[in-house]
Amino acid sequence: MRVRPDVIVVGAGFGGLLVACEVARRGGRPLVLEAGPAVGGVAATVHDEGYLLEPAAGSFLLPHPHLTPILESARTRVVPAEATAHRRYVYDRGGLFEIAGPAAVATRLVSGRGKLRLLREPWVRTRPTSADESLRGFLERRLGPEVGRMGATLMAHGVFAGDPDKLSARAAFPAMVALDDDAGSLIRGGLARRRARPKDAPRAGLHIAPNGMAELAAELAASLGDDLRLEWPVDSVRRDGDEWVVGGRGEERSPAVVVALAPAEAARVVPGPLAPLLNEARTAPVAVVGLGGHAADLPVPSGFGALTGPDGGLHILGLLFESSYAAGRAPARHRLVKGIYGGDADPSVLALADEDLVALAIEEAGRILDVPLQPSWTRVVRHAPGIPQYHVGHSAWLDRLDAVAADLPGLHLAGWGYRGIGVASLAQHAATLADKVLTTP
Ligand SMILES: Cc1cc2nc3c(=O)[nH]c(=O)nc-3n(C[C@H](O)[C@H](O)[C@H](O)COP(=O)(O)OP(=O)(O)OC[C@H]3O[C@@H](n4cnc5c(N)ncnc54)[C@H](O)[C@@H]3O)c2cc1C
Numbered sequence: 001m002r003v004r005p006d007v008i009v010v011g012a013g014f015g016g017l018l019v020a021c022e023v024a025r026r027g028g029r030p031l032v033l034e035a036g037p038a039v040g041g042v043a044a045t046v047h048d049e050g051y052l053l054e055p056a057a058g059s060f061l062l063p064h065p066h067l068t069p070i071l072e073s074a075r076t077r078v079v080p081a082e083a084t085a086h087r088r089y090v091y092d093r094g095g096l097f098e099i100a101g102p103a104a105v106a107t108r109l110v111s112g113r114g115k116l117r118l119l120r121e122p123w124v125r126t127r128p129t130s131a132d133e134s135l136r137g138f139l140e141r142r143l144g145p146e147v148g149r150m151g152a153t154l155m156a157h158g159v160f161a162g163d164p165d166k167l168s169a170r171a172a173f174p175a176m177v178a179l180d181d182d183a184g185s186l187i188r189g190g191l192a193r194r195r196a197r198p199k200d201a202p203r204a205g206l207h208i209a210p211n212g213m214a215e216l217a218a219e220l221a222a223s224l225g226d227d228l229r230l231e232w233p234v235d236s237v238r239r240d241g242d243e244w245v246v247g248g249r250g251e252e253r254s255p256a257v258v259v260a261l262a263p264a265e266a267a268r269v270v271p272g273p274l275a276p277l278l279n280e281a282r283t284a285p286v287a288v289v290g291l292g293g294h295a296a297d298l299p300v301p302s303g304f305g306a307l308t309g310p311d312g313g314l315h316i317l318g319l320l321f322e323s324s325y326a327a328g329r330a331p332a333r334h335r336l337v338k339g340i341y342g343g344d345a346d347p348s349v350l351a352l353a354d355e356d357l358v359a360l361a362i363e364e365a366g367r368i369l370d371v372p373l374q375p376s377w378t379r380v381v382r383h384a385p386g387i388p389q390y391h392v393g394h395s396a397w398l399d400r401l402d403a404v405a406a407d408l409p410g411l412h413l414a415g416w417g418y419r420g421i422g423v424a425s426l427a428q429h430a431a432t433l434a435d436k437v438l439t440t441p
Pocket of ligand 1: 010011012013014015016033034035036038039040041042043055056057058059060232233234235260261262265269286288340383386387414415416417421422423424426
């Protein structure tokens, strides 16, 4: 007879898998129930004609205090990105500007006056306009209007495909706001954090899954053995005495359950009082457009990619130089780039049909790279409901969720809808949840 699991995890995207693997790593027994025929959720790698297109997560920083132990214990294969990944660009006002490394100091992306204001940041005393400032409000207050507007746009586009006036600085970029909380300045806070880092601590570097994120998810799932069921859509989660009963293709029972679904999907299965709150969550659809071709027809520079600045005048939010920073994403002598469209930043562009979106991407990527492109391979992947948007008010929403969940002991929510949208944040939250689950009496 099967031993009762310590926790049932609903959903086998990276949110659910990382919780289950962390529980297993600590000696607990998870049971994962996934509706689909495969694990990995939105990170469903496309393999076609020798191209490898990541439609969602495609890279992450390692080592990471929470992600590294999980990946190592599940014996997954991850490799460093190419060294050129540190080269980053911004397209704005018709030009491409390199912004990382020494080039950043001399960049003409911002004016001399903007740079001087940036350098004064450690001495600038300003008060937050509210406890939950917008990303743009926060960065303009700290860095000045020019650099603040630029930085807020790039961060919003690059991470959330979001609107810098709507995103909450504190909810969307908590580590950045913590620097200011701790030191009264982003620059002083950053320097203090660097000084506090042990001298021999390895610097985090960009990593990729060499055969794609879907395979990385499959490796995590394999480490769970029989403790994962596919094609097991959950339709209810209810309390029965001191147990949670998860219903779908039968019934499973456990003292704890982690619902690792997008909030709107979680709302369909969780008990009554949580559902209306979960339905308040905001997401924004996005489209990922892959363009592949022979190197001569698609000359991609070395580097990670380019983000579009506030005066870029393009629909594309960012263009990633996939085959430059990640080996194996295009066949030999071929190249792959990936453009991101839509989000809260530019929702109306998603009304375009796929072929028009591809035509737009070819034209706009060509403008960014300053060369006409002739891809021979294209692919559009649309995400709806899309990327969670941590707007001003998101932290208060989480507090309200916690207050309701306090009356539902043993029930937890996980995934990118809540406390960080990247895989590393999911791993960090997985550690917190494993603590809670394994101490549930
Ligand atoms: C364009 C884009 C680029 C990104 N780039 C990066 C990046 O470079 N680095 C990074 O770290 N992150 C990145 N991300 C974010 C990353 O992809 C997400 O954080 C992560 O994939 C979300 O995982 P999840 O498990 O929370 O959600 P999902 O992937 O949505 O997983 C939910 C799972 O639950 C299942 N499910 C749904 N309903 C039920 C049900 N009733 N019963 C059982 N199962 C159910 C679904 O089938 C799915 O498998 C990117 C995202 C996008 C869209």
